[in-house]
Amino acid sequence: ETGVTQTPRHLVMGMTNKKSLKCEQHLGHNAMYWYKQSAKKPLELMFVYNFKEQTENNSVPSRFSPECPNSSHLFLHLHTLQPEDSALYLCASSHRDGYEQYFGPGTRLTVT
């Protein structure tokens, strides 16, 4: 595997379900990000981890819970989501001191 991978690629869940999104980077980076991409809206930064430490949380509701066990893996735990949370969730990574972010293909989430 190369680059940034995300699983699953598609997820349909009910509002009472609990699920997790997984991201893995094979680039030797030390910063990882979660973004939300909705139609007709700019990419929204959700969380940032540098060297496994969370450094930014952009007022994301607590029903989204990130976890970064090491510099290569990032999870987004989901529970009691709302239909408006349906979107493409993108993971990205970068060197902490670099400007270029490398994105995964995203997880298309539908909340029913």
Place this chain on the structure above:
Amino acid sequence: QKEVEQDPGPLSVPEGAIVSLNCTYSNSAFQYFMWYRQYSRKGPELLMYTYSSGNKEDGRFTAQVDKSSKYISLFIRDSQPSDSATYLCAMSWEETSGSRLTFGEGTQLTVNP
């Protein structure tokens, strides 16, 4: 007011046309400007990066920044069907602070054979 404004399109052009994609911004502190390309069902990938004002050319692609007007452009010469994608502008005021990228909403481009 949005920090970054980008016309979402869609923009449809014939093969071989010159394409102009643009973003305006309101924060004069932005110094680093990027264009990402996003194919359908893929994540964005960095296409061009420019610091401060001026032009940068890479093959068929030219990025321009006019800080006095708070306006950036991406030109695609001799456009190809493979250029069909959504183009996102992004900007930051710190080179090393990737966490503070501010994105436009993206312009959807279709190049017709």
